[in-house]
Amino acid sequence: MSENRLHIDWTACDGRGLCAELLPEILVEDDWGYPLARSGEVRPVVPAALRKNAERAVDQCPALALRLVGEILNR
Amino acid sequence: MTTVDAPPGAGRRLLAGSTDGRLDPHLARYARAPRLTGAQLVALLRDAGLTGRGGAGFPAWRKVDAVLGANGVPVVVGNGSEGEPASGKDRALLAYQPHLVLDGLQVVAQALGARQAHLYVSTAAAADVRRALDARRDAGLDAVPVTVTIAPDRFVAGEESALVNAVSGKPAVPSDKRLRVTEAGVNGSPTLVQNVETLGHIALLARFGPQWFREAGTSDEPGTFLATVSGAVQAPGVVEAAYGVRLSDLVDAAGGPATRLQALLLGGYHGGWVPALPDLPFSRAGLAPFGATPGAGVVVALAADGCGLMETARIAGYLAGEVAGQCGPCINGLPRLAATLGDLARRRVRPGLTAEVERLSALVSGRGACRHPDGTVRMVRSAMRVFEADVAAHLAGWCVAPSLSEPASAPALSSPGPASFWRGRGEGER
Numbered sequence: 105m106s107e108n109r110l111h112i113d114w115t116a117c118d119g120r121g122l123c124a125e126l127l128p129e130i131l132v133e134d135d136w137g138y139p140l141a142r143s144g145e146v147r148p149v150v151p152a153a154l155r156k157n158a159e160r161a162v163d164q165c166p167a168l169a170l171r172l173v174g175e176i177l178n179r
Numbered sequence: 180m181t182t183v184d185a186p187p188g189a190g191r192r193l194l195a196g197s198t199d200g201r202l203d204p205h206l207a208r209y210a211r212a213p214r215l216t217g218a219q220l221v222a223l224l225r226d227a228g229l230t231g232r233g234g235a236g237f238p239a240w241r242k243v244d245a246v247l248g249a250n251g252v253p254v255v256v257g258n259g260s261e262g263e264p265a266s267g268k269d270r271a272l273l274a275y276q277p278h279l280v281l282d283g284l285q286v287v288a289q290a291l292g293a294r295q296a297h298l299y300v301s302t303a304a305a306a307d308v309r310r311a312l313d314a315r316r317d318a319g320l321d322a323v324p325v326t327v328t329i330a331p332d333r334f335v336a337g338e339e340s341a342l343v344n345a346v347s348g349k350p351a352v353p354s355d356k357r358l359r360v361t362e363a364g365v366n367g368s369p370t371l372v373q374n375v376e377t378l379g380h381i382a383l384l385a386r387f388g389p390q391w392f393r394e395a396g397t398s399d400e401p402g403t404f405l406a407t408v409s410g411a412v413q414a415p416g417v418v419e420a421a422y423g424v425r426l427s428d429l430v431d432a433a434g435g436p437a438t439r440l441q442a443l444l445l446g447g448y449h450g451g452w453v454p455a456l457p458d459l460p461f462s463r464a465g466l467a468p469f470g471a472t473p474g475a476g477v478v479v480a481l482a483a484d485g486c487g488l489m490e491t492a493r494i495a496g497y498l499a500g501e502v503a504g505q506c507g508p509c510i511n512g513l514p515r516l517a518a519t520l521g522d523l524a525r526r527r528v529r530p531g532l533t534a535e536v537e538r539l540s541a542l543v544s545g546r547g548a549c550r551h552p553d554g555t556v557r558m559v560r561s562a563m564r565v566f567e568a569d570v571a572a573h574l575a576g577w578c579v580a581p582s583l584s585e586p587a588s589a590p591a592l593s594s595p596g597p598a599s600f601w602r603g604r605g606e607g608e609r
């Protein structure tokens with residue numbers, strides 16, 4: 105289970121906050137309704153216990169903006 | 180200007196004896212560029228310690244190595260878009276020594292086995308580049324064909340993934356990073372993007388070798404760089420200096436201070452403010468304590484009677500207007516951050532004003548497809564540190580700067596426009 109971080113494609117996310125409702129342990133809505141990691145991480149870690157919920161959020165994001173990724177991306 | 184003498188101890192390399200863009204004197208001085216293999220190029224870049232001159236300062240050999248190791252026929256792109264308002268060095272280089280850049284592009288393209296190379300340049304530089312390419316075509320110089328793409332005149336258009344999109348025929352806005360562009364860039368091919376100044380250094384390095392390259396600069400940060408010096412200096416323009424050069428020598432190379440200075444913005448609009456310390460070494464190591472880096476070689480001098488907070492609010496406002504309109508936190512957060520700084524600058528004080536600057540800074544950091552929010556925050560945070568006394572004064576309802584309170588009366592740190600670079604050369608010539 106190396107892909108345990110939640111990546112948000114900010115060019116796609118429309119900020120209606122569905123993911124923050126599905127993953128309240130990890131995300132809150134920011135001032136404008138966009139998902140914000142409680143931990144302050146850019147790509148918050150998804151603990152094993154929340155894996156299922158995270159996958160549901162990925163599947164249900166209307167903008168297809170969420171993905172579970174590994175540690176390294178291009179930045 | 181541009182031909183300001185280099186500061187003491189600083190080699191002039193890229194700007195040594197301008198050929199004014201003509202091919203014959205270039206070939207007479209340097210002859211044709213050598214051909215290298217991929218492995219030779221990687222070794223050369225690593226031994227020389229060449230870093231990118233486009234802002235991030237990433238080691239060039241690592242990107243070349245990554246592209247060599249990727250699947251597919253590589254593409255090479257020279258980045259001369261220079262969307263940074265306080266920078267004019269890429270344009271100066273492309274006007275005075277375009278053949279060094281184009282040699283570097285060929286050296287890299289051939290070493291990587293690329294079949295196509297691109298130059299991505301600002302409108303202002305396009306004519307110089309096209310003329311240089313025509314001359315090289317007539318001389319049968321370029322083994323790998325070069326295509327010119329014009330960059331829109333936007334700050335973010337020079338970001339790597341925006342460049343890849345533009346060269347691929349799409350709008351010049353950043354993408355979400357799924358893969359590195361070294362793996363999948365222009366039309367899905369592994370792509371090497373280097374700033375045009377980086378390519379110019381490669382052209383010289385390929386001829387003179389890493390030992391020569393290391394004769395300038397420090398052992399950790401070898402070589403020279405192009406600096407664009409503007410603001411409260413006598414002769415704003417582009418100068419070449421070695422890493423580690425004293426800040427005051429850089430300013431002196433641009434004619435010296437126009438008046439007493441209080442601070443300088445270094446690196447670029449995504450850079451950092453530092454106090455006007457004459458002995459501060461312009462290098463990654465020297466600037467680190469201030470959270471600044473050499474970046475793209477930008478130096479903007481702020482006069483002692485200017486208001487650093489007003490200037491910071493102005494730049495933040497500019498950067499907020501340059502968001503690529505894609506990412507919610509950036510679209511919403513940068514204008515809010517700029518407006519909050521504007522309130523601080525204009526002494527529209529309310530409780531929690533500085534805490535709000537920091538809260539918004541943290542809120543936008545890392546939350547976009549590109550590093551535009553992060554760069555903006557870096558500049559803002561450095562201002563809050565360097566202008567700490569001004570912040571306290573503004574919160575108390577007065578301003579340390581004697582002369583101003585409103586932006587209209589603030590001495591604008593004028594970006595060096597064409598006149599300062601091209602003085603003495605008719606616009607029609609270009």
Ligand SMILES: Cc1cc2nc3c(=O)[nH]c(=O)nc-3n(C[C@H](O)[C@H](O)[C@H](O)COP(=O)(O)O)c2cc1C
Nearest residue numbers: 231232233258260261262337338339373374377550
């Ligand atoms: C918002 C933004 C704007 C950028 N603009 C430029 C630019 O105008 N020119 C440039 O060479 N690099 C620019 N960069 C850096 C590029 O993404 C890239 O790192 C660089 O072109 C790589 O070349 P180098 O390694 O030779 O510096 C920008 C980066 C960001 C985040």
Ligand code: SF4
Nearest residue numbers: 117118120121123165
């Ligand atoms: S569900 Fe998708 S579109 Fe909605 S806020 Fe979350 S990431 Fe953005």
Ligand code: SF4
Nearest residue numbers: 503505506509547549
């Ligand atoms: S982070 Fe800002 S500037 Fe960068 S792509 Fe997103 S909206 Fe555009």
